[in-house]
Amino acid sequence: MNDLRHRIHHNGGLLAAIGLFIVMFIIYVSNHPVGLTAAVATTASNKAVLLALVAMAQTLPVLTRGLDLSVGMVFILANCLASVLVVGTIGEGLLGIAIVLGAGALAGFINGAIIVWGRLQPIITTLATGAVYYGIALYLRPGPGGDVQSDIADFATGQLFEVVPTALVVLLAIVLIVWVPYRNSVLGRAAYAVGSNEQAAYMSGVPVQRAKLLAYTLAGLLAAIGGLMLTFNTYSGEASAPIAGTYTLNSIAAVVIGGTSLFGGWGSAIGSIFGAFVLRTIEDLLFVFDLDPLWQPLFQGVVLLAAVSLGALRVLRIRNRLELFA
Amino acid sequence: MSDAAPILEMKHVSKRYGGIAALNEVDFVAYPGEIHAILGENGAGKSTLIKIAAGVTDPSDGEVFVDGRRVNFRNPTEAMSAGVVCVFQELSLLPDLTVADNLSIVSPPLRGGLIDSAAQRQRARELLASIGCEDVHPLELVRDLPLSRRQMVEIAKALGKKPKLLILDEATSALTAADVERVYAIIRKLRSEGVGILYVSHRMHEIEALADVATVFRNGRRIETFRKGERSVSAIVQMMIGRELTHHYPDKPAPKPAEPVALTAKNLSWGAQLRDISLDIRKGEIVGLGGLDGQGQRSLLLALFGVLKGVSGTVEIMGKPHRLSGPRSAMRASLPMALIPEDRKTEGLMLPMNIRDNISLASLSRFQKGLGLDGGKEHSAVERIIDRLKIKISDLAAAVSTLSGGNQQKVVLAKWLMTGPGIILLNDPTRGIDVGTKQEVYQLLRDLADKGVAVLFYSTDYAELIGCCDRVLVMYNGSIARELEGQHLNERTIIETALNVDDKEQAA
Numbered sequence: 001m002n003d004l005r006h007r008i009h010h011n012g013g014l015l016a017a018i019g020l021f022i023v024m025f026i027i028y029v030s031n032h033p034v035g036l037t038a039a040v041a042t043t044a045s046n047k048a049v050l051l052a053l054v055a056m057a058q059t060l061p062v063l064t065r066g067l068d069l070s071v072g073m074v075f076i077l078a079n080c081l082a083s084v085l086v087v088g089t090i091g092e093g094l095l096g097i098a099i100v101l102g103a104g105a106l107a108g109f110i111n112g113a114i115i116v117w118g119r120l121q122p123i124i125t126t127l128a129t130g131a132v133y134y135g136i137a138l139y140l141r142p143g144p145g146g147d148v149q150s151d152i153a154d155f156a157t158g159q160l161f162e163v164v165p166t167a168l169v170v171l172l173a174i175v176l177i178v179w180v181p182y183r184n185s186v187l188g189r190a191a192y193a194v195g196s197n198e199q200a201a202y203m204s205g206v207p208v209q210r211a212k213l214l215a216y217t218l219a220g221l222l223a224a225i226g227g228l229m230l231t232f233n234t235y236s237g238e239a240s241a242p243i244a245g246t247y248t249l250n251s252i253a254a255v256v257i258g259g260t261s262l263f264g265g266w267g268s269a270i271g272s273i274f275g276a277f278v279l280r281t282i283e284d285l286l287f288v289f290d291l292d293p294l295w296q297p298l299f300q301g302v303v304l305l306a307a308v309s310l311g312a313l314r315v316l317r318i319r320n321r322l323e324l325f326a
Numbered sequence: 327m328s329d330a331a332p333i334l335e336m337k338h339v340s341k342r343y344g345g346i347a348a349l350n351e352v353d354f355v356a357y358p359g360e361i362h363a364i365l366g367e368n369g370a371g372k373s374t375l376i377k378i379a380a381g382v383t384d385p386s387d388g389e390v391f392v393d394g395r396r397v398n399f400r401n402p403t404e405a406m407s408a409g410v411v412c413v414f415q416e417l418s419l420l421p422d423l424t425v426a427d428n429l430s431i432v433s434p435p436l437r438g439g440l441i442d443s444a445a446q447r448q449r450a451r452e453l454l455a456s457i458g459c460e461d462v463h464p465l466e467l468v469r470d471l472p473l474s475r476r477q478m479v480e481i482a483k484a485l486g487k488k489p490k491l492l493i494l495d496e497a498t499s500a501l502t503a504a505d506v507e508r509v510y511a512i513i514r515k516l517r518s519e520g521v522g523i524l525y526v527s528h529r530m531h532e533i534e535a536l537a538d539v540a541t542v543f544r545n546g547r548r549i550e551t552f553r554k555g556e557r558s559v560s561a562i563v564q565m566m567i568g569r570e571l572t573h574h575y576p577d578k579p580a581p582k583p584a585e586p587v588a589l590t591a592k593n594l595s596w597g598a599q600l601r602d603i604s605l606d607i608r609k610g611e612i613v614g615l616g617g618l619d620g621q622g623q624r625s626l627l628l629a630l631f632g633v634l635k636g637v638s639g640t641v642e643i644m645g646k647p648h649r650l651s652g653p654r655s656a657m658r659a660s661l662p663m664a665l666i667p668e669d670r671k672t673e674g675l676m677l678p679m680n681i682r683d684n685i686s687l688a689s690l691s692r693f694q695k696g697l698g699l700d701g702g703k704e705h706s707a708v709e710r711i712i713d714r715l716k717i718k719i720s721d722l723a724a725a726v727s728t729l730s731g732g733n734q735q736k737v738v739l740a741k742w743l744m745t746g747p748g749i750i751l752l753n754d755p756t757r758g759i760d761v762g763t764k765q766e767v768y769q770l771l772r773d774l775a776d777k778g779v780a781v782l783f784y785s786t787d788y789a790e791l792i793g794c795c796d797r798v799l800v801m802y803n804g805s806i807a808r809e810l811e812g813q814h815l816n817e818r819t820i821i822e823t824a825l826n827v828d829d830k831e832q833a834a
Contacts, residue, residue, distance in 0.1 A: 006465035184440040193431060196422035203418040205403035205432045265422035
């Protein structure tokens with residue numbers, strides 16, 4: 001019982017994000033002309049999973065009290081790379097996927113290496129490397145185009161057993177294969193330790209450098225998975241700077257809505273997934289209420305402010321003004 | 327035990343920062359099964375010695391041997407794997423992680439390559455039980471724990487690493503009296519198991535109670551190593567400061583009942599932490615706050631300074647009602663208040679900012695000229711106060727973080743004295759600073775009181791309360807248990823009241 005109380009206390013931000021999403025999704029579905037059919041769910045999840053993956057990627061550096069401004073660019077780079085490599089037979093396509101994932105991880109590793117060994121600040125490092133990655137994407141795809149192995153693409157964006165959107169299953173698999181083991185690994189815990197208090201972590205013998213390297217490398221990998229999924233949705237590659245920028249900024253918003261602290265040491269990638277879902281559902285809500293899509297940025301901003309204010313509600317309960325600044 | 331092989335041996339070890347030698351040609355030996363006290367003022371080289379032993383920094387010169395083997399630790403992890411574990415004064419816990427995570431941060435129990443959280447919680451429970459901290463839940467976040475509990479968790483963490491040489495750097499400075507006894511018992515048990523212990527403390531009675539051997543450092547040099555009982559306390563103090571101490575504390579003046587009451591609190595209550603507290607402080611009086619740590623002393627100071635919300639009761643300053651609405655209004659009362667906080671690193675100083683900016687920060691409005699600041703006026707005011715407090719600095723533009731602990735504390739004092747306070751609230755201002763600086767603080771408080779300032783002084787050091795204060799209010803469980811004055815103000819009555827030993831015969 002006591003354990004449960006502590007666990008709820010530890011996951012307050014995550015639970016709030018899940019709650020917010022459920023409320024918004026119920027409003028959406030109950031106002032949808034068709035209701036919740038497999039097709040509606042699949043379309044919604046295909047779009048939502050893209051941001052969810054990029055937001056998961058962003059979470060890892062943020063937990064170490066860093067930031068990765070290149071996640072959107074790696075996402076786009078993976079998209080362009082996949083439109084070149086994931087073609088031909090299914091076997092060739094799978095090989096291409098492996099190369100794309102490897103390239104994403106390499107991009108992340110380079111970020112981490114510069115930050116750890118070059119001792120540069122994450123925000124400026126990833127701003128610079130992001131521009132480089134975008135440059136490579138532009139070189140690969142000067143104009144929109146390319147192709148993708150359609151069997152794999154159709155499978156990844158379709159439904160399993162004609163009900164469950166495959167994209168959601170992919171996301172769940174990534175949570176189980178990447179996030180859960182990471183969260184319970186020594187280096188995953190070290191990432192939280194570094195974000196919480198880097199000096200104390202170092203003094204305690206925590207592998208600070210390896211923790212950061214792994215966090216940025218996995219961020220690159222997760223962003224690349226997002227880029228692959230984008231390719232499966234669009235059947236093409238496009239080196240679009242607006243898309244890259246939007247995904248980077250929205251990933252930070254999703255991380256915050258999901259209850260992860262930008263000061264590091266606190267939060268989870270699961271929260272970021274629901275943060276991403278919340279942001280996506282806004283767009284869908286505008287659709288069912290027949291509002292002009294031009295309103296979308298405004299509403300996203302309002303929801304972001306509201307979500308952050310939700311976290312600030314605790315201020316009302318604080319009875320020691322000093323804790324406001326803790 | 328000196329016939330055993332040394333656990334730690336240093337030969338001609340020096341450490342230089344820039345041109346300054348923090349440690350100068352030091353030879354030092356510690357044996358297993360011995361409690362070795364390290365004494366000296368701040369800046370004497372104690373911390374540097376410890377940092378070298380624990381692998382935080384490496385020596386500029388000389389050789390270090392652990393367990394007979396020459397070592398050259400590059401980081402704390404290497405020192406730990408050689409069996410050298412340090413409990414640092416600056417806590418090394420991770421605030422956002424749970425107690426269980428913190429206790430197993432380096433080598434958690436694994437199952438299938440992943441952290442076994444159930445085993446880890448069980449390990450935390452056992453470690454906490456071994457130091458009598460069953461009240462701490464393994465899943466609690468460290469940031470939710472009070473300072474005294476955090477320090478116990480820190481000690482538990484060190485014990486969990488099965489040290490061969492345990493280094494305790496001011497490890498009991500925030501502990502409650504009951505916890506200190508438990509820690510003593512643990513240290514003695516480790517000694518009987520053959521663990522070597524280096525013990526740094528500024529509290530002489532702790533050293534008397536614990537140490538087998540003591541080494542005194544001064545100005546980066548080892549002055550003398552001697553066994554327990556070979557040197558008197560005054561001789562040890564003499565070695566540490568290198569000058570004769572005539573008075574430990576400034577003389578107390580006669581009581582001044584005619585002075586007006588500066589600060590009155592009536593029936594202050596705040597949740598379970600403050601219960602119906604009433605007190606008066608006259609101008610020119612130093613009133614002590616005593617008791618075990620965490621009995622509401624800190625909350626009382628914060629309440630008076632207006633930091634806490636929802637405090638019931640009334641406060642009057644010079645007989646006029648005062649509303650508790652925040653530090654700014656406390657600083658603008660008819661007698662301006664100042665609060666010297668407990669944790670100088672987080673509440674008292676902006677560490678990366680320079681010394682001048684730190685000192686003038688709370689009184690910037692005095693230096694306003696048009697839209698900007700009168701730099702010349704600010705500069706000379708800062709220099710005057712640095713001179714008055716004898717703060718040792720090389721350059722006003724240097725970051726505060728470059729100063730020693732004692733001088734940092736003086737910067738905090740300087741900052742608040744510059745606001746010209748009529749009421750000063752102090753929250754354990756001498757914790758972790760050296761004897762020389764402590765005495766200067768005592769003298770400063772007395773000088774301020776002589777000029778009519780009312781002082782409320784919380785200290786965890788009983789001797790300080792007795793030596794420095796005109797009256798002492800001992801708190802227990804959120805209320806003032808007893809007011810001690812004159813002949814009743816002695817260590818025995820303070821401890822009895824603090825422990826709430828309600829024995830009329832003893833108290834009489």
